[in-house]
Amino acid sequence: MMEKVLRILEEDCRVPIDEIAQRLGITEDEVNKLIAEAEESGAILGYGAIVNWAKVRPDRVYAFISISAHPEHNIGFDEVARRIARFPEVHSLYLVSGTHDLTVVVEADDFREIASFVAERLAPIQGVQSTATSFVLKGYKLEGRMIDSGDGPQRLAVSP
Amino acid sequence: MSGGSRIRVASHIAALPPSGIRRFFDLVSGMEDVVSLGVGEPDFSTPWRISDAAIEALQRGYTSYTSNLGMLPLRSAIADYLRTEFGVEYNPETEILVTNGVSEGLDLAARALLEPGDEVLVAEPCYVSYKATVSLAGGVPVVVETRAEEEFRLRPEALEAALTDRTRAVLLGYPNNPTGAIMTREDLLPVAEFAARHGLAVLSDEIYAHLRYEGQHTCFASLPGMRGQTLLFNGFSKAYAMTGWRLGYVCGPEEIIGAMNRIHSYTALCASILAQFGAIEALHHCQHERDEMIDAYNQRRRFLVNGLRAIGLECFEPLGAFYAFPSIKSTGLDDEEFAEALLEEEKVAVIPGRAFGESGKGHVRCCYATSMSDLRTALERMAAFLDRLPRQV
Numbered sequence: 001m002m003e004k005v006l007r008i009l010e011e012d013c014r015v016p017i018d019e020i021a022q023r024l025g026i027t028e029d030e031v032n033k034l035i036a037e038a039e040e041s042g043a044i045l046g047y048g049a050i051v052n053w054a055k056v057r058p059d060r061v062y063a064f065i066s067i068s069a070h071p072e073h074n075i076g077f078d079e080v081a082r083r084i085a086r087f088p089e090v091h092s093l094y095l096v097s098g099t100h101d102l103t104v105v106v107e108a109d110d111f112r113e114i115a116s117f118v119a120e121r122l123a124p125i126q127g128v129q130s131t132a133t134s135f136v137l138k139g140y141k142l143e144g145r146m147i148d149s150g151d152g153p154q155r156l157a158v159s160p
Numbered sequence: 161m162s163g164g165s166r167i168r169v170a171s172h173i174a175a176l177p178p179s180g181i182r183r184f185f186d187l188v189s190g191m192e193d194v195v196s197l198g199v200g201e202p203d204f205s206t207p208w209r210i211s212d213a214a215i216e217a218l219q220r221g222y223t224s225y226t227s228n229l230g231m232l233p234l235r236s237a238i239a240d241y242l243r244t245e246f247g248v249e250y251n252p253e254t255e256i257l258v259t260n261g262v263s264e265g266l267d268l269a270a271r272a273l274l275e276p277g278d279e280v281l282v283a284e285p286c287y288v289s290y291k292a293t294v295s296l297a298g299g300v301p302v303v304v305e306t307r308a309e310e311e312f313r314l315r316p317e318a319l320e321a322a323l324t325d326r327t328r329a330v331l332l333g334y335p336n337n338p339t340g341a342i343m344t345r346e347d348l349l350p351v352a353e354f355a356a357r358h359g360l361a362v363l364s365d366e367i368y369a370h371l372r373y374e375g376q377h378t379c380f381a382s383l384p385g386m387r388g389q390t391l392l393f394n395g396f397s398k399a400y401a402m403t404g405w406r407l408g409y410v411c412g413p414e415e416i417i418g419a420m421n422r423i424h425s426y427t428a429l430c431a432s433i434l435a436q437f438g439a440i441e442a443l444h445h446c447q448h449e450r451d452e453m454i455d456a457y458n459q460r461r462r463f464l465v466n467g468l469r470a471i472g473l474e475c476f477e478p479l480g481a482f483y484a485f486p487s488i489k490s491t492g493l494d495d496e497e498f499a500e501a502l503l504e505e506e507k508v509a510v511i512p513g514r515a516f517g518e519s520g521k522g523h524v525r526c527c528y529a530t531s532m533s534d535l536r537t538a539l540e541r542m543a544a545f546l547d548r549l550p551r552q553v
Contacts, residue, residue, distance in 0.1 A: 004455075015532075022466045023459035152205065157509055158185040158198040160288045160337075 001026065005034045006043065013047040050143045053107075060107065062091070062136035063114050065122065067102040068129040077101055080127040089117050100132070111135070176295065179288040180515030184499065188509050195538045197526040198509035200337060202401040202482070204456075204529075206438070207449035210400065213441035214434045226433050228425040230258025230409070234436050237443040238409055242394075246369070246379035248387065254414040257421050258407070258431045258439075262367050262393045263289055265410035266331075268420040269363055269391050270297035273329060280363075281322050283314045283332040285339055285485075285513060285520035287365070290331055300326070305519035308487060311476050312341035316350040323358060330355055332380075333365035335372060335480020338516045338525035342480040345378040352383040361416075362390045367408070368481040370399040370450065373458045375479075381411070388413055396435075398481075399450050400442045405435040457482050460528040460535055467539040468526070471546055482529040485513065489522045491549055499524055505548075506541035 001024065008020055017035075021028045038044040053060050069080050077095050081102055085093045091105040104122075108114045118131055139147050181198075188194055205211075229235060235252035242248050250256050259265040266289065274280070276298040282290050284303045291301040304322050306312040314332055330351070334343040343351075355362045364380035381390040395408025410420065424430075442450075461478065468475045468486045475486035488498045495512035502508050513520030528535060 008459075012532075019463060019532075019536075022463045025462050155196075155199055155201060155203065156185070157188045157194055157196040158181055158511065159200045160179060160181055 001030075002034050002038065002043075005031060006038060009035075009044070009047075050145060052139070052142060052147055054139060054147075060109065061111055061114055062139075063106050063108075064134045064136070065104040065106055065118060066100040066132045066134070067104060067122070068131075069101045070127045070129060071101075072127065080125060083125060084122065084128075087117070087121060089113075089121075172295075176292060179292075181288060181511055184509070184511060184515065187500065187503060191503070191507060194503070194507045194509050195534050195541065196509040197528070197530055197535075197538055198511050199527050199529065201403040202398065202453065202529045203531060204401040204453050206401050206405070207442070207446050209449075210402065210438045210441045210446060214438040217434055217437035222433055222437060224433060226430045226436060228421050228430055229256065230431055231433070231436050231440070234258060234440050234443075235409075237440055238411075241443050242379070242392075242411065246377065246382055248379050248381045248392070248411075250411045251414070255417055256409055256411050257417050257424060258409045258436065259395075259424065260406045260408070260428055260431050261397065262365055262395050262408040262410075263293075264424070264428060265391075265393045265395075265408050265420075266290070266293045266363065266365065267296070268423050269393075269410065269416075270294050270299055271423055272416060272419040273361055274299035277326060278328040279324060279326040281319055281327060281330045281360075283330070284517035285312065285336070285523075286331075286516055287333055287337050288516065290333070291517075294331070299328075301331075302327070303517060303519070305517075306339075306341070307519070308476060308485075308523065312336060312339040312485070313343055313347050314351055316354045319351065319354050327358065327360060329361040329363055331363040331365070333367070335368035335377070337368065337481050338483050338511065338513065338520060339485040339523075340478025340481050340483040341476075341485075342372060342375075343378070344375060345383070348378055348380060348383055352380070352386050355389055356385050360389070362386065363393065364390055365393045367393065367395050367398050369394060371454060371457060371482060372480050373461060377480075391416065396439050396442055399454070400439075400446060401453060402435075402438065402442070405432070405438055407431055407435040407439050457529060460530070460532065463532070464526060464528045464535055464539070467535070468542075471539065471543040473546075482527055484526045484528060485520075485523045486526065487523050491546065493549075495521055495524050502542065502545050506545045508538045508541045508545075 004024055008015055017028050017031050020031045069077055071077050072079055084104060089106050089108055091107045094103045096103050106114055118133055122128060122131055141147060235256045238256055239250050239252040242250060270293050274297045279300045279302045280294045281304050282301045284305055294301040302322050304318045306314055362380055369377045381387045381392045391410055391412040393410050396402040465475055465484050468484060473486040475484055478484050488495060491498060495514055499510050499512040510524040510526050513523035
């Protein structure tokens with residue numbers, strides 16, 4: 001049931017509690033309790049709109065930065081990852097498998113800002129071996145939503 | 161020997177009444193901003209991997225006819241699916257025919273089984289094509305009414321009362337369009353006994369088999385002794401959101417499937433090969449997508465039924481398909497007046513129950529395969545509409 005509540009909120013976090021309760025066939029108290037639990041455990045990190053910033057600030061720049069790093073004894077990549085994550089420019093950060101270790105999504109006002117972030121902030125961090133920066137040219141899908149895919153087909157308003 | 165034109169529409173076609181929803185369709189068509197609960201199909205697009213499989217087939221040059229019966233890999237996948245999900249066994253070589261939707265399958269069955277004047281007991285309210293299909297094949301549809309008080313389940317007493325020497329078959333569709341009613345195994349057993357007692361064919365339209373929100377669907381052919389007397393109709397439209405692909409299938413005894421395939425080979429040749437590729441993908445890899453859609457329908461079902469009751473309409477618990485079928489008798493309007501006024505005043509489209517047969521009167525069909533935001537808006541508008549009606553004593 002927890003998963004179902006989270007799925008509904010993930011889809012639209014403005015759905016009223018009574019509606020969630022009706023849809024799942026449970027009481028509002030139960031819904032509130034599950035949400036409180038999820039907030040408490042950190043399963044819900046926050047409630048935000050999914051903004052396609054390209055619509056509002058077309059000049060805003062995103063980049064994926066692939067980082068190779070030195071793991072540290074006992075703590076692996078956690079220390080260096082947390083250090084990088086604290087920068088406000090960092091939108092999201094993952095430890096990944098493959099040719100490099102960390103993938104950082106960075107957002108900034110222009111290319112130069114990202115260039116200087118990489119050169120002056122990221123690269124000098126102890127444990128960071130190398131970086132490779134890929135700038136986002138165009139987005140097609142964001143958080144499970146298609147971007148600008150046009151109007152979908154219309155169903156007939158009445159059918160048997 | 162000269163004279164006027166000899167071109168005319170055949171009289172039995174000219175006399176065929178248009179589907180009950182046709183008039184309503186015309187009313188809605190000219191209007192803007194209509195929130196429609198009047199559809200009979202999923203609001204989801206087909207799961208992408210099904211579409212992708214069809215695109216892949218097209219790219220690889222699969223653009224030919226297939227076997228009349230349908231591609232063997234598809235028929236085998238259907239046989240596996242029916243065995244695993246519903247415990248019925250069909251030989252994919254001889255007992256399964258892939259059709260252009262259930263509609264074609266029903267047409268083939270009626271034409272293969274009926275002599276002029278043969279009667280078919282049709283459980284009503286029902287899908288709009290049932291009676292016309294029987295008539296077009298030269299048969300006579302005999303309506304067997306089901307009632308709201310019995311949650312629109314088919315009772316053997318009603319069947320007995322309608323039985324004559326000319327009765328050849330029973331045609332039923334559960335989970336039901338338009339009522340959302342279901343028949344449990346216990347409900348179906350007496351119908352099976354009735355069919356066995358009188359040697360009747362049972363045409364069981366199970367297109368909504370997966371859209372069950374409580375308990376498990378019972379396949380009619382799985383009932384004791386029924387496999388040899390049943391034609392099982394199913395397809396991909398509802399469970400896999402593939403209405404526009406036009407792909408269904410019918411399973412039954414070899415002799416009848418063979419006869420149906422003979423008609424099919426002349427009139428349709430085969431179902432679209434691209435749709436068949438999509439369907440194979442659906443059966444092999446899309447249970448998860450299917451179940452997610454069904455879960456979404458279930459949430460909307462609870463929301464709509466609660467909402468309809470909250471605004472004062474009596475609504476039995478629909479446990480299948482994706483329709484609620486509330487009674488609007490308390491409003492003092494009949495179902496056609498209600499649906500037309502609701503459309504004109506609040507721009508919400510619902511279908512008058514009578515479109516599905518006389519026994520549907522006093523009800524309207526509301527489809528909840530509709531986005532949550534449309535369901536919310538529809539309920540708000542319906543509440544406003546009901547508030548303005550003079551209160552019934």
